[in-house]
Amino acid sequence: MILVGSREQLVDAMSDLLWERGYAATSPRAVRERCGIGQGSMYYHFPSKRDLGAAAVEHNCRALLPGTIAILEGPGSPLERLIAYLSRDDHQPLKGCKVGRLTQDPEVVADPALLAPVKVAFAATHGMLAGVISEAITAGELPSGLNADHLADMMSTTIQGGYVLAIAAGDRAPFDNARAGAVDLLRALAPTSPSQDPTVPEGHLT
Protein backbone atom coordinates (compact mmCIF):
# COMPACT_ATOMS: atom_id res chain seq x y z
CA MET A 1 0.00 0.00 0.00
CA ILE A 2 1.45 3.25 -1.10
CA LEU A 3 0.14 6.59 0.04
CA VAL A 4 0.75 9.24 -2.57
CA GLY A 5 0.89 12.72 -1.13
CA SER A 6 -0.22 15.83 -2.92
CA ARG A 7 3.33 16.95 -3.34
CA GLU A 8 4.26 13.78 -5.15
CA GLN A 9 1.16 13.92 -7.32
CA LEU A 10 2.07 17.45 -8.34
CA VAL A 11 5.60 16.46 -9.27
CA ASP A 12 4.35 13.45 -11.22
CA ALA A 13 1.86 15.54 -13.16
CA MET A 14 4.42 18.24 -13.88
CA SER A 15 6.93 15.60 -14.98
CA ASP A 16 4.50 14.15 -17.46
CA LEU A 17 3.60 17.57 -18.83
CA LEU A 18 7.27 18.48 -19.06
CA TRP A 19 7.70 15.48 -21.30
CA GLU A 20 4.58 16.07 -23.34
CA ARG A 21 4.62 19.82 -23.70
CA GLY A 22 7.81 21.25 -22.25
CA TYR A 23 8.22 23.67 -19.37
CA ALA A 24 7.22 27.00 -20.88
CA ALA A 25 4.10 25.54 -22.45
CA THR A 26 2.95 23.92 -19.22
CA SER A 27 0.77 26.09 -16.99
CA PRO A 28 0.16 25.61 -13.29
CA ARG A 29 -3.47 25.31 -14.26
CA ALA A 30 -2.72 22.33 -16.49
CA VAL A 31 -0.82 20.65 -13.70
CA ARG A 32 -3.70 21.08 -11.27
CA GLU A 33 -6.24 19.84 -13.73
CA ARG A 34 -4.16 16.76 -14.44
CA CYS A 35 -3.83 15.68 -10.84
CA GLY A 36 -6.93 17.25 -9.34
CA ILE A 37 -5.07 19.23 -6.72
CA GLY A 38 -6.39 22.65 -5.82
CA GLN A 39 -4.72 25.98 -6.30
CA GLY A 40 -4.00 26.42 -2.63
CA SER A 41 -2.32 23.05 -2.17
CA MET A 42 -0.11 23.64 -5.12
CA TYR A 43 1.20 26.95 -3.87
CA TYR A 44 1.45 25.53 -0.38
CA HIS A 45 3.95 22.91 -1.57
CA PHE A 46 5.66 24.97 -4.26
CA PRO A 47 5.95 28.73 -4.00
CA SER A 48 6.07 29.11 -7.77
CA LYS A 49 5.87 27.30 -11.07
CA ARG A 50 9.64 27.42 -11.24
CA ASP A 51 10.04 25.48 -8.00
CA LEU A 52 7.63 22.79 -9.11
CA GLY A 53 9.38 22.71 -12.46
CA ALA A 54 12.78 22.25 -10.85
CA ALA A 55 11.51 19.32 -8.79
CA ALA A 56 9.95 17.72 -11.87
CA VAL A 57 13.06 18.21 -13.99
CA GLU A 58 15.16 16.47 -11.38
CA HIS A 59 12.57 13.72 -11.18
CA ASN A 60 12.72 13.14 -14.94
CA CYS A 61 16.50 13.24 -15.10
CA ARG A 62 16.84 10.80 -12.24
CA ALA A 63 14.36 8.42 -13.83
CA LEU A 64 16.48 7.82 -16.88
CA LEU A 65 19.76 6.89 -15.25
CA PRO A 66 18.94 3.43 -13.83
CA GLY A 67 18.21 1.97 -17.25
CA THR A 68 21.44 3.32 -18.66
CA ILE A 69 23.44 2.03 -15.71
CA ALA A 70 21.83 -1.37 -15.94
CA ILE A 71 22.98 -1.74 -19.53
CA LEU A 72 26.35 -0.03 -19.53
CA GLU A 73 27.51 -1.47 -16.25
CA GLY A 74 25.73 -4.76 -16.74
CA PRO A 75 26.87 -8.08 -18.15
CA GLY A 76 28.46 -8.65 -21.53
CA SER A 77 31.62 -7.51 -23.26
CA PRO A 78 32.12 -3.77 -23.63
CA LEU A 79 31.14 -3.79 -27.29
CA GLU A 80 28.07 -5.89 -26.52
CA ARG A 81 27.01 -3.36 -23.91
CA LEU A 82 27.45 -0.47 -26.36
CA ILE A 83 25.36 -2.28 -28.92
CA ALA A 84 22.76 -3.10 -26.28
CA TYR A 85 22.65 0.59 -25.34
CA LEU A 86 21.97 1.50 -28.96
CA SER A 87 19.43 -1.27 -29.34
CA ARG A 88 17.22 -0.99 -26.30
CA ASP A 89 13.57 -1.06 -27.16
CA ASP A 90 12.06 0.99 -24.38
CA HIS A 91 12.20 4.31 -26.20
CA GLN A 92 9.13 6.10 -27.47
CA PRO A 93 10.69 8.10 -30.29
CA LEU A 94 7.56 10.02 -31.24
CA LYS A 95 7.10 11.30 -27.72
CA GLY A 96 10.60 12.70 -27.49
CA CYS A 97 13.19 12.38 -24.75
CA LYS A 98 12.13 13.38 -21.25
CA VAL A 99 15.51 15.00 -20.70
CA GLY A 100 16.68 16.06 -24.13
CA ARG A 101 13.50 17.91 -24.92
CA LEU A 102 14.20 20.34 -22.12
CA THR A 103 17.22 21.71 -23.96
CA GLN A 104 14.89 23.12 -26.60
CA ASP A 105 12.95 25.16 -24.09
CA PRO A 106 14.44 28.65 -23.75
CA GLU A 107 12.95 29.12 -20.30
CA VAL A 108 14.73 26.01 -19.08
CA VAL A 109 18.03 26.93 -20.69
CA ALA A 110 17.89 30.41 -19.17
CA ASP A 111 17.41 29.09 -15.66
CA PRO A 112 20.40 27.31 -14.09
CA ALA A 113 18.19 25.63 -11.53
CA LEU A 114 16.21 23.98 -14.31
CA LEU A 115 19.07 23.21 -16.66
CA ALA A 116 21.57 21.85 -14.14
CA PRO A 117 19.97 18.40 -13.70
CA VAL A 118 19.86 18.04 -17.49
CA LYS A 119 23.53 18.87 -17.75
CA VAL A 120 24.37 16.40 -15.00
CA ALA A 121 22.34 13.64 -16.62
CA PHE A 122 24.08 14.02 -19.96
CA ALA A 123 27.48 14.28 -18.30
CA ALA A 124 26.86 11.09 -16.34
CA THR A 125 25.80 9.26 -19.48
CA HIS A 126 28.82 10.55 -21.34
CA GLY A 127 31.11 9.34 -18.59
CA MET A 128 29.67 5.85 -18.65
CA LEU A 129 29.70 5.59 -22.43
CA ALA A 130 33.27 6.85 -22.73
CA GLY A 131 34.33 4.38 -20.06
CA VAL A 132 32.79 1.42 -21.84
CA ILE A 133 34.22 2.53 -25.18
CA SER A 134 37.68 2.72 -23.60
CA GLU A 135 37.17 -0.78 -22.25
CA ALA A 136 36.19 -1.98 -25.69
CA ILE A 137 39.33 -0.50 -27.17
CA THR A 138 41.48 -2.00 -24.43
CA ALA A 139 39.80 -5.35 -24.97
CA GLY A 140 40.59 -5.16 -28.66
CA GLU A 141 36.94 -4.97 -29.65
CA LEU A 142 37.42 -1.59 -31.30
CA PRO A 143 40.46 -0.14 -33.07
CA SER A 144 42.89 1.70 -30.86
CA GLY A 145 42.91 4.92 -32.84
CA LEU A 146 39.38 5.95 -31.86
CA ASN A 147 38.67 8.79 -29.48
CA ALA A 148 36.38 7.53 -26.71
CA ASP A 149 34.99 10.97 -25.88
CA HIS A 150 34.11 11.68 -29.48
CA LEU A 151 32.49 8.33 -29.91
CA ALA A 152 30.56 8.63 -26.66
CA ASP A 153 29.12 11.96 -27.77
CA MET A 154 28.29 10.48 -31.14
CA MET A 155 26.34 7.68 -29.52
CA SER A 156 24.30 10.11 -27.45
CA THR A 157 23.63 12.32 -30.46
CA THR A 158 22.44 9.29 -32.39
CA ILE A 159 19.72 8.79 -29.78
CA GLN A 160 18.89 12.44 -29.23
CA GLY A 161 18.92 13.29 -32.91
CA GLY A 162 16.85 10.19 -33.54
CA TYR A 163 13.99 11.73 -31.61
CA VAL A 164 14.19 14.86 -33.74
CA LEU A 165 14.12 12.97 -37.03
CA ALA A 166 11.37 10.61 -35.89
CA ILE A 167 9.11 13.45 -34.79
CA ALA A 168 9.77 15.38 -38.00
CA ALA A 169 8.88 12.31 -40.05
CA GLY A 170 5.96 11.30 -37.87
CA ASP A 171 7.51 7.85 -37.94
CA ARG A 172 9.90 6.07 -35.61
CA ALA A 173 11.88 4.59 -38.52
CA PRO A 174 14.62 7.27 -38.63
CA PHE A 175 15.20 6.73 -34.91
CA ASP A 176 15.68 3.01 -35.41
CA ASN A 177 17.64 3.45 -38.62
CA ALA A 178 20.11 5.89 -37.11
CA ARG A 179 20.74 3.54 -34.21
CA ALA A 180 21.12 0.63 -36.62
CA GLY A 181 23.60 2.72 -38.61
CA ALA A 182 25.68 3.30 -35.51
CA VAL A 183 25.60 -0.39 -34.65
CA ASP A 184 26.61 -1.25 -38.22
CA LEU A 185 29.62 1.03 -37.95
CA LEU A 186 30.72 -0.40 -34.63
CA ARG A 187 30.41 -3.92 -35.94
CA ALA A 188 32.19 -3.07 -39.15
CA LEU A 189 35.09 -1.76 -37.10
CA ALA A 190 35.34 -4.68 -34.73
CA PRO A 191 38.72 -6.14 -35.74
CA THR A 192 37.79 -9.70 -34.89
CA SER A 193 34.65 -10.02 -36.92
CA PRO A 194 33.78 -8.51 -40.29
CA SER A 195 30.15 -9.57 -40.32
CA GLN A 196 29.91 -12.20 -37.68
CA ASP A 197 28.25 -12.62 -34.38
CA PRO A 198 30.17 -10.28 -32.10
CA THR A 199 30.70 -12.78 -29.33
CA VAL A 200 34.17 -12.21 -28.04
CA PRO A 201 36.45 -15.14 -28.72
CA GLU A 202 39.20 -13.86 -26.53
CA GLY A 203 38.72 -13.26 -22.85
CA HIS A 204 37.64 -9.79 -21.96
CA LEU A 205 38.91 -7.72 -19.12
CA THR A 206 36.85 -7.72 -16.04
Added chain:
Amino acid sequence: MILVGSREQLVDAMSDLLWERGYAATSPRAVRERCGIGQGSMYYHFPSKRDLGAAAVEHNCRALLPGTIAILEGPGSPLERLIAYLSRDDHQPLKGCKVGRLTQDPEVVADPALLAPVKVAFAATHGMLAGVISEAITAGELPSGLNADHLADMMSTTIQGGYVLAIAAGDRAPFDNARAGAVDLLRALAPTSPSQDPTVPEGHLT
Protein backbone atom coordinates in the same frame (compact mmCIF):
# COMPACT_ATOMS: atom_id res chain seq x y z
CA MET B 1 18.25 49.29 -52.89
CA ILE B 2 15.85 46.86 -51.40
CA LEU B 3 12.40 47.76 -50.24
CA VAL B 4 11.27 45.55 -47.44
CA GLY B 5 7.53 45.31 -47.10
CA SER B 6 5.71 44.86 -43.83
CA ARG B 7 4.83 41.34 -44.71
CA GLU B 8 8.45 40.40 -45.19
CA GLN B 9 9.48 42.14 -41.97
CA LEU B 10 6.86 40.17 -40.09
CA VAL B 11 8.05 36.88 -41.51
CA ASP B 12 11.67 37.72 -40.77
CA ALA B 13 10.88 38.66 -37.17
CA MET B 14 8.77 35.54 -36.67
CA SER B 15 11.51 33.40 -38.20
CA ASP B 16 14.08 34.74 -35.78
CA LEU B 17 11.79 34.24 -32.81
CA LEU B 18 10.95 30.74 -33.99
CA TRP B 19 14.65 29.99 -33.79
CA GLU B 20 15.24 31.72 -30.50
CA ARG B 21 12.11 30.75 -28.59
CA GLY B 22 10.06 28.30 -30.59
CA TYR B 23 6.52 28.70 -31.90
CA ALA B 24 4.38 28.26 -28.82
CA ALA B 25 6.53 30.62 -26.78
CA THR B 26 6.44 33.36 -29.39
CA SER B 27 3.54 35.78 -29.10
CA PRO B 28 2.20 38.02 -31.85
CA ARG B 29 3.06 40.86 -29.51
CA ALA B 30 6.73 39.84 -29.46
CA VAL B 31 6.77 39.73 -33.25
CA ARG B 32 5.30 43.22 -33.51
CA GLU B 33 7.69 44.64 -30.98
CA ARG B 34 10.66 43.14 -32.80
CA CYS B 35 9.85 44.64 -36.16
CA GLY B 36 7.85 47.68 -35.14
CA ILE B 37 4.77 46.77 -37.13
CA GLY B 38 1.38 47.63 -35.69
CA GLN B 39 -1.34 45.26 -34.64
CA GLY B 40 -3.55 46.14 -37.58
CA SER B 41 -0.89 45.55 -40.21
CA MET B 42 -0.06 42.21 -38.78
CA TYR B 43 -3.60 40.93 -38.88
CA TYR B 44 -4.06 42.50 -42.28
CA HIS B 45 -1.26 40.33 -43.72
CA PHE B 46 -1.81 37.26 -41.59
CA PRO B 47 -5.24 36.35 -40.25
CA SER B 48 -3.74 34.53 -37.28
CA LYS B 49 -0.57 33.65 -35.49
CA ARG B 50 -0.73 30.26 -37.11
CA ASP B 51 -0.61 31.71 -40.62
CA LEU B 52 2.36 33.89 -39.81
CA GLY B 53 3.98 30.91 -38.14
CA ALA B 54 3.48 28.73 -41.19
CA ALA B 55 5.10 31.35 -43.44
CA ALA B 56 8.05 31.68 -41.06
CA VAL B 57 8.51 27.93 -40.72
CA GLU B 58 8.69 27.58 -44.48
CA HIS B 59 11.11 30.49 -44.60
CA ASN B 60 13.43 28.85 -42.09
CA CYS B 61 13.26 25.43 -43.72
CA ARG B 62 14.00 26.87 -47.14
CA ALA B 63 16.95 28.82 -45.78
CA LEU B 64 18.83 25.72 -44.74
CA LEU B 65 18.75 23.76 -47.96
CA PRO B 66 21.12 25.79 -50.19
CA GLY B 67 24.09 25.23 -47.88
CA THR B 68 23.44 21.52 -47.77
CA ILE B 69 23.06 21.30 -51.53
CA ALA B 70 26.24 23.29 -52.09
CA ILE B 71 28.24 20.79 -50.09
CA LEU B 72 26.60 17.49 -50.95
CA GLU B 73 26.21 18.21 -54.63
CA GLY B 74 29.42 20.20 -54.84
CA PRO B 75 32.96 19.23 -55.80
CA GLY B 76 35.02 16.49 -54.24
CA SER B 77 34.73 12.75 -53.96
CA PRO B 78 31.59 11.38 -52.28
CA LEU B 79 33.44 10.64 -49.05
CA GLU B 80 35.03 14.06 -49.07
CA ARG B 81 31.60 15.65 -49.41
CA LEU B 82 30.24 13.63 -46.52
CA ILE B 83 33.14 14.69 -44.35
CA ALA B 84 32.69 18.29 -45.47
CA TYR B 85 29.02 18.06 -44.50
CA LEU B 86 30.00 16.89 -41.03
CA SER B 87 32.70 19.51 -40.75
CA ARG B 88 31.06 22.73 -41.85
CA ASP B 89 31.71 25.56 -39.48
CA ASP B 90 28.63 27.69 -39.95
CA HIS B 91 26.61 26.10 -37.19
CA GLN B 92 25.78 27.87 -33.96
CA PRO B 93 25.29 24.87 -31.66
CA LEU B 94 24.23 26.81 -28.61
CA LYS B 95 21.41 28.51 -30.49
CA GLY B 96 19.94 25.26 -31.73
CA CYS B 97 18.80 24.27 -35.19
CA LYS B 98 16.27 26.53 -36.90
CA VAL B 99 14.45 23.49 -38.22
CA GLY B 100 15.14 20.74 -35.71
CA ARG B 101 14.02 22.81 -32.76
CA LEU B 102 10.52 22.94 -34.17
CA THR B 103 10.09 19.21 -33.62
CA GLN B 104 10.21 19.80 -29.88
CA ASP B 105 7.30 22.20 -29.95
CA PRO B 106 4.02 20.33 -29.40
CA GLU B 107 2.01 23.08 -31.07
CA VAL B 108 4.08 22.66 -34.22
CA VAL B 109 3.90 18.89 -34.18
CA ALA B 110 0.14 18.99 -33.74
CA ASP B 111 -0.39 21.22 -36.76
CA PRO B 112 0.29 19.63 -40.16
CA ALA B 113 0.65 23.04 -41.79
CA LEU B 114 3.50 23.89 -39.45
CA LEU B 115 5.18 20.49 -39.38
CA ALA B 116 5.05 19.69 -43.09
CA PRO B 117 7.93 21.97 -44.17
CA VAL B 118 10.07 20.48 -41.42
CA LYS B 119 9.31 16.99 -42.61
CA VAL B 120 10.12 17.94 -46.19
CA ALA B 121 13.41 19.58 -45.20
CA PHE B 122 14.61 16.51 -43.33
CA ALA B 123 13.43 14.21 -46.11
CA ALA B 124 15.31 16.25 -48.69
CA THR B 125 18.48 16.17 -46.62
CA HIS B 126 18.10 12.45 -46.10
CA GLY B 127 17.74 11.89 -49.82
CA MET B 128 20.89 13.82 -50.62
CA LEU B 129 22.93 12.16 -47.89
CA ALA B 130 21.81 8.67 -48.81
CA GLY B 131 22.64 9.41 -52.43
CA VAL B 132 26.17 10.56 -51.66
CA ILE B 133 26.72 7.61 -49.34
CA SER B 134 25.65 5.25 -52.10
CA GLU B 135 28.07 6.98 -54.43
CA ALA B 136 30.83 6.56 -51.88
CA ILE B 137 30.10 2.86 -51.64
CA THR B 138 30.00 2.49 -55.41
CA ALA B 139 33.27 4.40 -55.68
CA GLY B 140 34.86 2.05 -53.19
CA GLU B 141 35.34 4.77 -50.60
CA LEU B 142 33.16 2.95 -48.09
CA PRO B 143 32.60 -0.78 -47.56
CA SER B 144 29.80 -2.32 -49.53
CA GLY B 145 27.99 -3.84 -46.59
CA LEU B 146 26.74 -0.54 -45.21
CA ASN B 147 23.13 0.57 -45.45
CA ALA B 148 23.01 4.04 -47.00
CA ASP B 149 19.66 4.95 -45.46
CA HIS B 150 20.80 4.01 -41.98
CA LEU B 151 24.03 5.90 -42.34
CA ALA B 152 22.28 8.96 -43.75
CA ASP B 153 19.96 9.07 -40.76
CA MET B 154 22.92 8.62 -38.44
CA MET B 155 24.67 11.59 -39.98
CA SER B 156 21.63 13.80 -39.49
CA THR B 157 21.17 12.63 -35.94
CA THR B 158 24.80 13.43 -35.22
CA ILE B 159 24.12 17.05 -36.10
CA GLN B 160 20.67 17.28 -34.52
CA GLY B 161 21.69 15.48 -31.36
CA GLY B 162 24.80 17.64 -31.25
CA TYR B 163 22.63 20.67 -30.67
CA VAL B 164 20.92 18.95 -27.77
CA LEU B 165 24.17 17.93 -26.07
CA ALA B 166 25.80 21.32 -26.64
CA ILE B 167 22.88 23.21 -25.13
CA ALA B 168 22.72 20.84 -22.18
CA ALA B 169 26.44 21.33 -21.55
CA GLY B 170 26.38 25.05 -22.24
CA ASP B 171 29.36 24.34 -24.46
CA ARG B 172 29.70 23.62 -28.16
CA ALA B 173 32.31 20.91 -27.57
CA PRO B 174 29.90 17.94 -27.62
CA PHE B 175 28.55 19.16 -30.95
CA ASP B 176 32.03 19.27 -32.44
CA ASN B 177 33.12 16.06 -30.76
CA ALA B 178 30.14 14.07 -32.00
CA ARG B 179 30.78 15.25 -35.54
CA ALA B 180 34.47 14.44 -35.19
CA GLY B 181 33.49 10.98 -33.95
CA ALA B 182 31.39 10.40 -37.03
CA VAL B 183 34.21 11.58 -39.27
CA ASP B 184 36.63 9.29 -37.44
CA LEU B 185 34.37 6.32 -38.08
CA LEU B 186 33.98 7.12 -41.77
CA ARG B 187 37.72 7.50 -42.18
CA ALA B 188 38.42 4.35 -40.22
CA LEU B 189 36.18 2.45 -42.60
CA ALA B 190 37.54 3.82 -45.83
CA PRO B 191 39.18 0.76 -47.45
CA THR B 192 41.81 2.93 -49.13
CA SER B 193 42.59 4.35 -45.74
CA PRO B 194 46.37 4.64 -45.42
CA SER B 195 48.14 2.10 -43.30
CA GLN B 196 47.80 4.63 -40.54
CA ASP B 197 45.55 4.66 -37.56
CA PRO B 198 42.39 6.67 -38.01
CA THR B 199 43.38 9.49 -35.75
CA VAL B 200 42.50 12.61 -37.63
CA PRO B 201 44.55 15.76 -37.33
CA GLU B 202 42.66 16.78 -34.30
CA GLY B 203 41.05 20.16 -34.08
CA HIS B 204 37.42 20.10 -34.50
CA LEU B 205 36.90 21.53 -37.91
CA THR B 206 38.77 21.43 -41.14
Added chain:
DNA sequence: GTCTATACTAGGATAGAC
Protein backbone atom coordinates in the same frame (compact mmCIF):
# COMPACT_ATOMS: atom_id res chain seq x y z
C1' DG C 1 -2.32 49.25 -45.60
C1' DT C 2 -1.64 50.93 -41.15
C1' DC C 3 -2.92 52.59 -36.74
C1' DT C 4 -5.18 52.70 -31.90
C1' DA C 5 -8.69 51.00 -28.97
C1' DT C 6 -11.09 47.36 -27.22
C1' DA C 7 -12.47 42.47 -25.81
C1' DC C 8 -11.92 38.11 -23.93
C1' DT C 9 -9.34 34.19 -22.18
C1' DA C 10 -5.46 32.05 -19.97
C1' DG C 11 -1.15 32.33 -17.23
C1' DG C 12 0.69 33.05 -12.81
C1' DA C 13 0.12 34.22 -8.15
C1' DT C 14 -2.18 35.89 -3.53
C1' DA C 15 -5.80 35.99 0.30
C1' DG C 16 -8.25 34.04 3.51
C1' DA C 17 -11.75 30.55 4.95
C1' DC C 18 -12.00 25.77 6.58
Added chain:
DNA sequence: GTCTATCCTAGTATAGAC
Protein backbone atom coordinates in the same frame (compact mmCIF):
# COMPACT_ATOMS: atom_id res chain seq x y z
C1' DG D 1 -2.98 21.13 4.12
C1' DT D 2 -6.55 22.10 1.15
C1' DC D 3 -10.13 24.78 -0.89
C1' DT D 4 -12.47 28.84 -3.38
C1' DA D 5 -12.35 33.54 -4.62
C1' DT D 6 -9.85 37.15 -6.45
C1' DC D 7 -6.08 39.97 -8.84
C1' DC D 8 -3.16 41.52 -12.47
C1' DT D 9 -0.71 40.86 -16.76
C1' DA D 10 0.00 38.82 -21.25
C1' DG D 11 -1.76 36.22 -25.28
C1' DT D 12 -4.77 36.35 -29.16
C1' DA D 13 -7.93 38.52 -31.91
C1' DT D 14 -11.57 42.08 -33.61
C1' DA D 15 -13.39 46.88 -34.66
C1' DG D 16 -13.20 50.84 -36.77
C1' DA D 17 -10.76 55.23 -37.74
C1' DC D 18 -7.28 57.24 -40.98
